Amino acid sequence: MPFDSIESVRQAMESENYIADDPIATTVFLALRMKKPILIEGEPGSGKTEVAKVLARMLDTELIRLQCYEGLDVNMALYEWDYPRQMLRIRMEEASESSKEEIESAIFSERYLLERPLLKAITHEGDRPAVLLIDEVDRADDEFEGFLLEVLSDFQVSIPEIGTIKAKNHPVVCLTSNESREIGDALKRRCLYLYIQHPTFEKEYKIIRTKVPDVPEKLARQICSLMQEVRSLGLMKKPGIAETLDWAAALLSLSEDELNLQTIQRTLGSIIKHKEDFKKVNEQTLATILTEINRKKDVPSRVVTVEPERA
Amino acid sequence: MSQREPDGSRGGELLPRTLLRFCEVLRRGGISVSTSSVMDALNAMVFVDIFNRLEFHNTLLATLVKGREDQILFDRLFHTFWHSGNSPDEERIAILLSKSGEPRERVVGAGVGTEPKATGVVSDGTEERGGASGSTTVATYSPVEVLMKRDLASFTDDDLEEIELIMRRVTRDIASARTRIMHPAERGIMDLRRTVRANMQYGMELLEIVRRRKRLRRNRLVLLCDISGSMKTYSNFAIKYLYAMGKAFERIEVFVFSTRLTRVTPELQRDDFGATMRLLSDSVPHWGGGTKIGACLSTLLERHGHLIDRRTIVIVISDGMDTGEVALLEDQMRRLKQRSRWVVWLNPLLADPAYEPICRGMQTALPYVDTFASANTVIELQKFSQTLRNEPALRARG
Numbered sequence: 001m002p003f004d005s006i007e008s009v010r011q012a013m014e015s016e017n018y019i020a021d022d023p024i025a026t027t028v029f030l031a032l033r034m035k036k037p038i039l040i041e042g043e044p045g046s047g048k049t050e051v052a053k054v055l056a057r058m059l060d061t062e063l064i065r066l067q068c069y070e071g072l073d074v075n076m077a078l079y080e081w082d083y084p085r086q087m088l089r090i091r092m093e094e095a096s097e098s099s100k101e102e103i104e105s106a107i108f109s110e111r112y113l114l115e116r117p118l119l120k121a122i123t124h125e126g127d128r129p130a131v132l133l134i135d136e137v138d139r140a141d142d143e144f145e146g147f148l149l150e151v152l153s154d155f156q157v158s159i160p161e162i163g164t165i166k167a168k169n170h171p172v173v174c175l176t177s178n179e180s181r182e183i184g185d186a187l188k189r190r191c192l193y194l195y196i197q198h199p200t201f202e203k204e205y206k207i208i209r210t211k212v213p214d215v216p217e218k219l220a221r222q223i224c225s226l227m228q229e230v231r232s233l234g235l236m237k238k239p240g241i242a243e244t245l246d247w248a249a250a251l252l253s254l255s256e257d258e259l260n261l262q263t264i265q266r267t268l269g270s271i272i273k274h275k276e277d278f279k280k281v282n283e284q285t286l287a288t289i290l291t292e293i294n295r296k297k298d299v300p301s302r303v304v305t306v307e308p309e310r311a
Numbered sequence: 312m313s314q315r316e317p318d319g320s321r322g323g324e325l326l327p328r329t330l331l332r333f334c335e336v337l338r339r340g341g342i343s344v345s346t347s348s349v350m351d352a353l354n355a356m357v358f359v360d361i362f363n364r365l366e367f368h369n370t371l372l373a374t375l376v377k378g379r380e381d382q383i384l385f386d387r388l389f390h391t392f393w394h395s396g397n398s399p400d401e402e403r404i405a406i407l408l409s410k411s412g413e414p415r416e417r418v419v420g421a422g423v424g425t426e427p428k429a430t431g432v433v434s435d436g437t438e439e440r441g442g443a444s445g446s447t448t449v450a451t452y453s454p455v456e457v458l459m460k461r462d463l464a465s466f467t468d469d470d471l472e473e474i475e476l477i478m479r480r481v482t483r484d485i486a487s488a489r490t491r492i493m494h495p496a497e498r499g500i501m502d503l504r505r506t507v508r509a510n511m512q513y514g515m516e517l518l519e520i521v522r523r524r525k526r527l528r529r530n531r532l533v534l535l536c537d538i539s540g541s542m543k544t545y546s547n548f549a550i551k552y553l554y555a556m557g558k559a560f561e562r563i564e565v566f567v568f569s570t571r572l573t574r575v576t577p578e579l580q581r582d583d584f585g586a587t588m589r590l591l592s593d594s595v596p597h598w599g600g601g602t603k604i605g606a607c608l609s610t611l612l613e614r615h616g617h618l619i620d621r622r623t624i625v626i627v628i629s630d631g632m633d634t635g636e637v638a639l640l641e642d643q644m645r646r647l648k649q650r651s652r653w654v655v656w657l658n659p660l661l662a663d664p665a666y667e668p669i670c671r672g673m674q675t676a677l678p679y680v681d682t683f684a685s686a687n688t689v690i691e692l693q694k695f696s697q698t699l700r701n702e703p704a705l706r707a708r709g
Contacts, residue, residue: 026369033358087517188377189347195379
């Protein structure tokens with residue numbers, strides 16, 4: 001295992017352009033070490049899904065994604081028989097006058113098994129385990145959650161016609177949730193828990209500089225200050241880091257090197273995504289924020305997260 | 312790292328024991344820590360540098376705390392517990408637990424509020440109850456439970472977000488459900504009967520697979536809230552309730568009524584509670600008047616009739632003190648029941664064990680009500696939602 005310390009995980013993630021703070025790096029490190037799934041919650045656009053993607057790149061392995069939605073069922077998540085092809089095969093076998101047993105063993109073989117994400121993650125070949133991303137698990141029904149528990153606890157699947165398929169390598173599992181409903185306690189118990197907060201000024205600044213490196217330093221700093229302020233306004237939909245990056249890219253393509261009221265208003269659609277919020281983030285509010293930012297130019301804005309004090 | 316944190320030797324006795332005590336403290340603070348989480352935390356110790364305070368902290372955070380709500384309290388307890396080099400300072404922890412932030416202080420109030428006698432919404436609902444008596448019981452309550460047991464009438468604005476969260480869970484159950492009957496669908500399990508039938512035309516050559524699945528059925532909620540004079544003591548409660556409901560659930564239509572009926576759905580979709588209040592009092596001119604339930608129901612059925620169909624669950628919040636015509640009320644209740652899927656009547660008075668629905672209006676309406684309950688506290692509300700879920704006619708999960 002190449003990642004023998006939290007720091008090495010953090011660096012590996014950073015070299016994949018993901019700025020991980022201590023809680024993120026620690027949780028990912030522990031997940032790899034203890035072979036436990038991570039349940040990631042956090043505001044939309046805070047980079048939950050990205051963790052899994054980065055993990056896959058970091059481990060140089062395949063990312064298998066299961067997108068959850070209401071009504072997602074076992075057939076779509078695990079496996080399904082390829083009925084039409086089985087039918088054709090039966091016809092062919094019948095024509096060649098095979099016995100019943102022969103037909104049966106022919107059609108119920110892995111050839112006719114359509115692998116869905118979960119089975120794919122279990123049967124994944126290769127020395128390195130796959131990364132399984134179960135995205136927006138809160139959207140699936142609770143029955144599905146129960147089923148997921150079963151799969152996540154022993155990574156094996158029983159297919160009546162074939163038998164039990166067991167994972168050679170336990171996949172690295174990331175589950176994400178947008179908290180549209182409470183995830184069951186049993187599932188939470190199986191997982192390490194990570195809550196990704198909106199980034200601090202420093203973290204966001206670092207992210208912009210990594211992801212959109214062409215943005216001038218000054219602009220990046222202004223963007224971050226403004227985002228911190230905007231998030232404290234109590235909006236319906238607080239802009240996440242994804243919005244920040246969109247906005248930075250938008251400003252860059254307009255070749256702006258400094259924020260001013262007109263520019264902000266022209267590009268506000270990148271970060272504000274709700275009608276009510278537009279009323280709140282009006283010209284006056286923006287002007288106030290902007291003066292404030294320019295006044296205390298170099299003072300980094302307040303730290304939002306509760307950082308444990310270092311001893 | 313000069314501090315001697317959890318005592319040294321990794322496989323030693325002391326760390327597990329101290330960690331268990333810490334978990335006990337977390338539990339007393341209301342964070343639910345399962346045994347398997349404790350095992351995880353212990354196992355994780357092997358992989359991290361436990362002399363690095365930050366690493367130690369983050370490791371415990373990732374393994375023991377399974378929700379964002381608990382993180383702040385965890386941080387506080389962590390720093391108090393692992394503060395001094397020697398043994399954790401029990402006294403300081405006790406102090407911290409007894410006053411660790413607002414939510415836990417309210418625990419005490421909640422305990423009192425749920426005693427059957429304190430049916431509480433009534434006038435005394437808003438007064439602060441002293442916290443002194445409860446310092447011993449504090450520890451065993453979880454904050455969610457607290458919030459749920461507190462009378463909705465005494466909620467402060469700060470609680471709104473939390474009520475909204477709970478409400479979102481509750482309404483989700485009521486609102487979306489799967490029918491028990493399987494319907495043809497693109498995906499799902501194979502429908503043998505229909506498959507055979509469909510393939511007859513190909514001479515039983517099975518070319519087409521017909522599938523079926525339980526169809527998602529979305530219920531609509533229509534909420535009618537009484538804001539007449541007799542309900543005045545509850546208006547604080549009712550408004551917050553409405554506000555939270557309106558925000559929690561998109562497919563909800565909200566009306567307030569006294570002598571007239573007013574649709575307030577758009578007003579409730581605001582983000583800002585204060586603004587909502589102002590809007591409501593501006594647009595609803597009949598706060599605190601008399602009650603003409605029958606007439607209001609008739610307005611609802613005629614003018615907003617399209618909202619009431621076999622998928623609509625109608626929730627009436629009222630004490631049933633009607634000053635209108637009894638015959639009209641009865642007629643309209645019958646119509647309402649016929650057209651809707653389910654009629655729920657939430658009567659705040661019902662929380663009082665001594666209450667009997669003898670007033671004329673309530674008596675007239677009662678035969679047409681499918682579920683009669685009180686929902687003054689979120690616990691009651693959840694119980695009520697549970698009743699709806701178990702109702703065969705509404706069967707949430709098929």
